Amino acid sequence: MSIELKTSYGQIDISNDVVATIAGGAAIDCYGIVGMASKSQLKDGLSEILRKENFTKGVIVRQEEDQLHIDMYIIVSYGTKISEVAHNVQTKVKYTLNQMLGLSVDSLNIFVQGVRVTNP
Numbered sequence: 486m487s488i489e490l491k492t493s494y495g496q497i498d499i500s501n502d503v504v505a506t507i508a509g510g511a512a513i514d515c516y517g518i519v520g521m522a523s524k525s526q527l528k529d530g531l532s533e534i535l536r537k538e539n540f541t542k543g544v545i546v547r548q549e550e551d552q553l554h555i556d557m558y559i560i561v562s563y564g565t566k567i568s569e570v571a572h573n574v575q576t577k578v579k580y581t582l583n584q585m586l587g588l589s590v591d592s593l594n595i596f597v598q599g600v601r602v603t604n605p
Contacts, residue, residue, distance in 0.1 A: 488548060490587065499586060501546040508555055509540025511581035515573045517565035522558045522598035552591040560599040571595040 488504065490497040509521050521543035545556040555578070561570050575593045582588045 486548065488553070488588065499588075501548075502541045504546045504553075504555075504582065504586070504588070505541040505544035507582060507585055508546075508557065508578045509544050511578045512557060512559060512574045515570065515577050517562050517570035518574060519560045519562050519601045519603060522560050524556075524558050524596075553588055554592045554594070555590055556594045556596065558596045558598050560601055561597055563600050563602045567597055567600075571597070 487498045487500050490499065512518060513520065521540055523539075523542040524545065525542075543558045547554040547556070557574065557578070559571075559574065561567055574595055578593055579590045582590055
């Protein structure tokens, strides 16, 4: 499935994987986030951090009519305020998608899959 943009020069189709990769990259830059986690890999309370090439497994892009909805599965750093990290991720991802692709995101849901202790 892809997102269609109509411009004065023609039509642009953007794959959901492209949107997920850009959203994942923007989220990783936020303070307090350790990495992306897969939606379906949560077993026995353990979740694996995804590498850059697998961001699409931790980001679900849904398009309903003309509205764009994104679900992100993240792992946060121990000792950070989770609500503040989630808010920062939402703000950064919405801004980045708007600047890079011209997309406006209607809802961006954050699912915290784990907390990791990182080295100081």
